Structures are given as C-alpha cells and as structure tokens.
Amino acid sequence: MKREDLKKLGLSDEQIEGVMSAHGKDITSLQEKVNGLTSERDGLKSQLDERDQQLVDLQKNSKNVKLIQ
Numbered sequence: 001m002k003r004e005d006l007k008k009l010g011l012s013d014e015q016i017e018g019v020m021s022a023h024g025k026d027i028t029s030l031q032e033k034v035n036g037l038t039s040e041r042d043g044l045k046s047q048l049d050e051r052d053q054q055l056v057d058l059q060k061n062s063k064n065v066k067l068i069q
Contacts, residue, residue: 001023006016 001019003016003020006019011019
C-alpha cells in the first residue's frame with residue numbers, strides 16, 4: 001500500500017508513518033525467511049544434482065563390470 005492510498009483513507013501523517021513502519025518490519029522479516037528458504041532450496045538442488053551424477057556414474061561402472069565378466 002502506498003502513502004497516497006493511506007492518505008485517501010483519511011489517515012494522518014503520524015498514522016501513515018506508523019503503518020509504513022510496521023509494514024516495513026513485516027516485509028523485512030518475510031524477506032529474511034524467503035532468503036533462508038531460497039538458500040536451503042539451492043543447497044538441496046545441488047545435493048540432488050550430485051546424487052544424479054553418482055547414479056549415472058554407477059550405471060556406467062556396472063555396465064563396465066558386466067563387460068569385463
């Protein structure tokens with residue numbers, strides 16, 4: 001919500017400042033959570049990519065073992 005919108009609703013400058021301050025704190029808290037979850041997701045994606053590569057390598061190695069036998 002913009003200051004102009006709050007002004008149209010009849011809020012005083014002091015009230016608007018209070019609303020904007022509270023809103024800013026909420027946004028900051030939520031952004032920190034988003035950043036934390038994004039980092040966690042990226043870490044999990046990286047782990048998944050590593051496991052996928054390990055599976056591919058194991059499949060190649062098992063084919064090589066069968067050829068040797």
